[in-house]
């Protein structure tokens with residue numbers, strides 16, 4: 001066990017190191033210039049010498065390996081740098097945006113767990129029944145419909161048509177914060193985010209329940225006179241949960257890393273929206289910060305899930 | 311019915327020690343795309359307290375289906391077509407599912423072939439033991455544990471606390487099977503069914519497990535139905551033997567009857583096969599294949615392979631004839647009016 005933990009930890013660090021290089025590389029090799037983004041059209045009017053000075057101030061004229069070394073050693077010291085655009089500390093910005101993503105993804109996770117477990121277990125226990133076929137069809141629809149389209153449809157129905165729910169933001173602008181108001185804003189993004197994951201989980205649970213219920217030990221338990229309901233709840237579901245928990249760990253961390261599409265559509269102030277903004281602005285430190293932070297969450301999430309299952 | 315009961319082995323000699331379980335004309339079929347598979351056909355036998363009935367036959371002849379039918383553990387597309395499974399005079403086939411459930415593990419228990427896959431991998435064996443006890447008795451976890459430990463000590467396990475707290479994969483195959491037996495016998499069932507309990511185990515531990523089963527069977531006075539491929543095991547452990555072929559019992563009798571006075575050509579072929587055990591657990595050395603169960607040929611199902619087949623063997627299924635006492639055979643060669651029990 002100790003050895004396993006150690007090897008999984010080392011593995012995680014190696015993966016994070018690679019992520020940091022990829023994050024740095026992608027951001028710096030992508031076309032576009034922070035100076036341009038920062039000053040927009042004005043940059044055309046600038047003299048080349050001025051442009052060079054801006055690049056130097058931002059530290060962009062040095063060789064890439066040197067820049068990487070400087071960045072990563074600061075990160076390891078806990079300093080993720082400052083935004084090119086606003087000059088604010090990246091770490092502070094991440095911490096400001098993280099709660100938004102946390103609220104959104106935990107709501108989505110709750111929806112995923114409760115609905116997919118109920119549907120998947122029921123379908124798996126009654127394989128090839130009408131309910132099973134219906135849930136399979138629905139899962140494939142959920143898997144193939146893109147999240148943004150689904151979001152548009154919901155907005156059309158609930159915001160434009162019925163006018164029941166707001167279509168964007170965290171709270172209504174110009175009002176005092178109220179939980180109820182926030183929940184109303186939360187519903188649609190949480191539904192969209194969970195539905196894009198749900199098809200896979202229904203399939204996953206349904207499949208592993210169907211496999212588990214055919215295991216030899218189920219017959220053995222029946223032969224001991226244990227109630228069917230107890231066999232399902234204690235044994236079949238418990239066995240079927242193992243892959244579910246593993247994947248859920250990964251899904252949760254992916255959602256925590258910020259759901260770019262969902263957050264962007266609903267203007268939900270989370271990490272996903274922050275990275276979209278940073279990418280548009282060529283705000284290298286913020287962008288690298290969000291990518292690295294996401295990496296830590298995803299790698300850490302699967303590490304926790306694996307150790308939990310072991 | 312009286313006629314049928316007679317066929318199940320109830321005779322003068324054992325009439326005063328009435329059987330614990332009587333199985334009469336039990337038939338179980340599977341409805342598949344290939345048609346109805348008659349896996350078990352009109353099987354009759356009795357089980358007596360403290361005695362071992364061995365069931366022997368080639369792979370696929372219906373031994374496991376018979377065993378599972380007794381516990382009513384046949385899942386669709388299979389179903390028990392008809393017959394009686396009488397336990398203390400009560401026909402189990404007429405009980406509700408709830409009544410049947412309460413008998414499983416308490417009155418009839420079963421030990422399965424593969425002790426690896428017979429345990430749920432996510433719980434300790436101890437937890438699975440107490441779960442079985444607590445399904446039938448209103449006792450606390452602690453009391454259940456005490457009972458479990460006591461039972462584990464009876465199957466020659468050491469270091470009981472550690473075994474109790476082990477996950478299935480932490481125990482050897484032999485140890486798992488001992489735990490399995492302990493759980494099966496914990497509630498002192500009247501009938502224990504062991505379906506090839508040692509086939510999946512190392513040869514070195516097989517005899518130990520079997521000796522254990524035999525000893526506990528005598529001690530607890532339960533009746534043991536032992537399914538096996540191994541005639542050596544039969545000779546050593548069994549009191550009576552049933553030979554199965556293509557879903558039927560073709561001959562049944564005491565060990566002495568079967569080994570020294572075998573009547574059915576199939577029984578004799580089995581006995582002469584010197585090395586009866588194959589890698590896959592099938593019996594060898596009898597030329598030909600057992601019939602396709604979805605398509606059993608007319609007449610005696612063994613006739614295509616039978617060296618002694620008569621013309622009528624291929625046309626009509628043989629009736630059953632008493633040879634002596636509780637020894638009977640289903641073969642045209644044994645035909646005679648006074649031996650006849652009933653039509654097949």
Ligand SMILES: Nc1ncnc2c1ncn2[C@@H]1O[C@H](COP(=O)(O)OP(=O)(O)OP(=O)(O)O)[C@@H](O)[C@H]1O
Pocket residue numbers: 340342347349367368369370371372373374375376387388603
């Ligand atoms: N679930 C099922 N669906 C269809 N047919 C089945 C099913 N289970 C068993 N059978 C049929 O029942 C017949 C008897 O099977 P059974 O498992 O009782 O054989 P067995 O004598 O125990 O063989 P083995 O020695 O290999 O364990 C088989 O030939 C098979 O065709």
Ligand SMILES: [Mg+2]
Pocket residue numbers: 373374375505
């Ligand atoms: Mg079998």
